[in-house]
Amino acid sequence: MSKFTIILEFAGGTYIRQIKATSPQGALKKIAIGNHGKAALFRALSEDKPVEIEGIDNCWCCSTVYRGRLALVNMVKTAE
Helix, strand or coil, X not given: CEEEXXXXXXCCEEEEEEEEECCHHHHHHHHHXXXXXXXXXXXXXXXXXXXXCCCCCCEEEEEEEECCEEEEEEEEEEEC
16 A cells, blocks of 8 residues: 545645555545545545656646536655
8 A cells, every 4th residue: 555645626725635545546535435524526536547647756636527616636656
């Protein structure tokens, strides 16, 4: 398992979390099953596979429109 830093930009706020998972998509899915206010948003984000950021090691990005607003997530694999 690796540690991923998840950076969410949504509705004028920036939210940061770290979670251990086997993949970037797995990290999103783990957050999506949590009992917190952003779980439904992370469920929407986890429906698509995160895309590797070209030229940057261990970084991924994904986005969705949730309740009419853009949600952008950047993920960085910060530890093995």
